[in-house]
Amino acid sequence: LTYKQLNEKSNALAHYLICKNVKPDDLIAICVNRSLEMIIGLLAILKAGAAYVPIDSSYPENRIQHMLSDSKASLLLSQEELKDTLSQSKSEIICIDTLNLDLESTSKENPNVPMSSKNLAYVIYTSGSTGLPKGVMVEHRGVVNRLEWMKDEYNINESDKIIQKTPFSFD
Numbered sequence: 001l002t003y004k005q006l007n008e009k010s011n012a013l014a015h016y017l018i019c020k021n022v023k024p025d026d027l028i029a030i031c032v033n034r035s036l037e038m039i040i041g042l043l044a045i046l047k048a049g050a051a052y053v054p055i056d057s058s059y060p061e062n063r064i065q066h067m068l069s070d071s072k073a074s075l076l077l078s079q080e081e082l083k084d085t086l087s088q089s090k091s092e093i094i095c096i097d098t099l100n101l102d103l104e105s106t107s108k109e110n111p112n113v114p115m116s117s118k119n120l121a122y123v124i125y126t127s128g129s130t131g132l133p134k135g136v137m138v139e140h141r142g143v144v145n146r147l148e149w150m151k152d153e154y155n156i157n158e159s160d161k162i163i164q165k166t167p168f169s170f171d
Contacts, residue, residue, distance in 0.1 A: 007110075022048045024113065024119050027052075027120075029075070029089075030053065031056075033081075034168075042054075047110065051122050052123075053071045054122065055068070068089050075092050076091035076094065079097045121140045121142070
């Protein structure tokens with residue numbers, strides 16, 4: 001997948017989400033295996049102005065159901081192979097891997113969604129070690145502050161390469 005294709009597919013999915021009345025600060029759950037669909041889905045949610053709620057497909061079913069219920073995510077991006085696992089969800093399930101985003105009528109242009117640094121980027125759930133997992137809301141400015149701190153603390157510049165190997169549901 002080229003960067004151009006990634007951008008076009010995530011834009012197409014973002015426009016699809018916007019047509020489903022997604023707006024800034026809406027919570028969209030995403031439960032996918034590590035794949036191209038994961039990257040496309042995360043980018044699309046952000047491009048639509050929403051915040052993502054990452055759900056690891058290996059979590060126990062009761063944890064997944066709690067996160068979906070607690071977040072009140074109206075939409076859940078997933079994959080066909082995980083649909084049965086998520087069948088108890090009250091969220092509308094959209095399988096990214098079977099959704100045809102290559103239609104000529106689907107816009108591939110960057111969505112124009114008014115956003116600010118105070119909008120939510122994602123909601124990450126705690127481990128639940130003291131009871132039920134709790135959602136922690138993270139704004140875009142919090143992510144930027146963390147990256148700026150890392151850049152300054154470790155003297156990171158554009159020629160550096162950094163490995164990121166944690167699951168997308170881990171903050």
